[in-house]
Amino acid sequence: MSFLREISPLVKNMFLSERDVLSIRAAQIAAEIQQGERKNYNEVLDLSSGDLHRGGIKPITFVRQVLAACFYPALLEDDSLPFDVKQRANGLLRQCDGGSVGSYTDSCGIGKIKQCVSQFITRRDGGVPSSPDNIFLTSGSQMALMFMVKLLVQSEGSCRTGVLIPVPTYATFTEALEDQRAAIIPYQLCEEQGWTLQMEELRRALHAGRRTCNPVALYICNPGNPTGHIQSRKSIEEVIRFAAEERLFLLADEVYQSCVYREDTKFESYKKVLSEMGSTISSTVELASFNSASKGFMGECGLRGGYMELVNLDPAVKEYTRKLFSTRSSPPVGGQIALDLMTDPPKPGDPSFPTFSEEVQSIKNMISKNACRIQEVFCEIPGISCQPLKAGFFVFPCLHLPPRAIKWAKKKQMEPDMLYCLHLLEETGLHVRPGGEFGQRKDSYHFRLFVATHEDTMEDVLQRLKTFHKRFMKEFS
């Protein structure tokens, strides 16, 4: 008897992620090093995911002090914790049933935290109103996106529901769409112009999509993952106008909103721009915006906390959303607390403020410096070109590989950038992800590099990369 025959074909056909191959090999190498095997390097450097703490960045002290006090309220009697930490922990515990973070909460999240999030959004958007009623807390923005896809996708009927998604984009969202049997309609970002979104390309993609499915939503990732770009206000306006004309629901993944590094660059939310576009548009275009406690300078990926805000949704649809949430257990309370602290951090004058702002600033400075160094080094390496990092945690450099390398890869039945990444891992211990995982223009090759790590680590990474790349290019030239 085997249950294999029973497995859902949806699961059977599931995207076999290339990251598995690389991750498995990375883990093996780490084990080999531990067992004393000699390599050209002392450790595997994992630059494959957007995980600040894994990259060696210390957690924000204020966040961890409040969490510790919430988990173990005896610490509220402790003199070593600052006054504002205790006050915040006390306030949060009052919102928990039985005064314990171990109780279930409302499945859309704790009311007071939703309020805190909506006040943050209003401040962020220069006064545009936000209601806690439109905020839904989840165990991460990915989960929130999945809820929205679930609501959007008509999985019955012959014509599949289509969602426009950028190329490149990160794989988990594509997988979620496939899982819900949505049709994926790719639109290419323009690498040569700094990964900008081109309206003709969006129109082309929509019209192509209409021939095979029923496109209902447009997904945007701004600031971009894996591209490190940020949309201009003009571009956001164009996208919103397009959504209005074509009656598309906007899914705005804005999880890197706090990670903007250049003086001349500013994050503006889709909601803010929408609110300033005149009432026929501002009151009709439906939008869900996503944010996360994993991706800011807090970097609390392990806590699992995210939220979405719904804008212009029919009240009946909001009811369905709430109903859908109510079928799930509450999001982890630790993640909810992280969202509270992220959206209402210490203010000037608070005892925790000096340490807090110093910690955040030092992470920002570090990434800014890394961004400059990456640019400098990539300029020196023939065969790599890289659009400047403006925001987010990643760059997505382009590999101009010699024809012999491409031919050799194809002979090995492997994508050329996958082959490059495997060799990079093997020879230098650097674990990055190949462009194929994110999608890329035919016959172009990339890799994604995590940039939010210590400056000296980054310098080491760049030197290993440079040496490897030169050798690789020489071998195949």
Next chain:
Amino acid sequence: MSFLREISPLVKNMFLSERDVLSIRAAQIAAEIQQGERKNYNEVLDLSSGDLHRGGIKPITFVRQVLAACFYPALLEDDSLPFDVKQRANGLLRQCDGGSVGSYTDSCGIGKIKQCVSQFITRRDGGVPSSPDNIFLTSGSQMALMFMVKLLVQSEGSCRTGVLIPVPTYATFTEALEDQRAAIIPYQLCEEQGWTLQMEELRRALHAGRRTCNPVALYICNPGNPTGHIQSRKSIEEVIRFAAEERLFLLADEVYQSCVYREDTKFESYKKVLSEMGSTISSTVELASFNSASKGFMGECGLRGGYMELVNLDPAVKEYTRKLFSTRSSPPVGGQIALDLMTDPPKPGDPSFPTFSEEVQSIKNMISKNACRIQEVFCEIPGISCQPLKAGFFVFPCLHLPPRAIKWAKKKQMEPDMLYCLHLLEETGLHVRPGGEFGQRKDSYHFRLFVATHEDTMEDVLQRLKTFHKRFMKEFS
């Protein structure tokens, strides 16, 4: 433009839970009391969910100390925490990338914690081997169940996949099945014989199911929710033999395994019984068993931690399971830590052991006493009969309502037990759930009562219930 037209019909048709009506009213009443409105009671008592901490039970000190130290490792320098707490926290932090609980973990959970879980299972089952490779950590047992349903359900093709589920059962699992478009095949538990599982009934249900769908799995909840029963070893053997004969996959929900109150009652896992049934059965029947950090004496619902163990699965199927997990972010690290502490609690001789065992014992004693008192009081009340509580967190008493009450409810287009619960809430502030939500035999009426609350609270609950019930019965007699 409204996105309402786009909403997935699956979501539109979603089970409109009766608990919404009651929960909303309970929240309103709580608000009314806070605003100074006078009632016959000072507060709403929430006995609607299985949430220890909400019911006023204090968290286990050891658990919270370890969590606090993991979140804020500066506490490891603190003299106030016991040695074994620090040691455990240190060990756990070493398993986290970058030494931070804020990093992502493997999507199936931290390896060392899976090992800890499998060692617990081996001890629990008197030496039956368990491999960490078969353990999958999740954000709760419900999530793990959903993963398994996803693997099992063939949502394409004309013949739907069927799953046998008991009546009564808790609503969230039924919803998860409906969500995956599985066909639900109900089998009735026998209330008169203490909610036992009757083989003829199981056979009847399976054969009935085969006329309309393709039954592939049998779900069992043992110890039972909402029924408070526990299966005998003989009954488990019968079920396993049935699964072998009928080639059914077993989904064993064993989240209440540590909550057994009577001297003459013992929990035996499906896995253990299976392992002792002779090799043709023990090596072939496929089983997934579920457990949770929410439902033991730890009661950490808010942390979101659960696991499943797979037994006898085809290695290829296990690979699919792993693939399915890899499409999701890692389970919350706080929940994973809770599982580590649940499956490897302090031992005699450890500094934390005396407090730990005292805390656990006092919860056990409390529920045992409550179980006796409930039995005593329900015996005194005409019109209520209740099977004895043997395990778990709930009793599911039967209401023998007068015909006039039933008629009046039908006139109000309401289920009679829903009407009873609404009135109970309104007049006494007791918030319990009506039997209709869990399923029950036609023309029988029940409510589910949470029993894991302080003895004096429980006494108060029973007195309010008694007074209300007498009045209600008199009014409609």
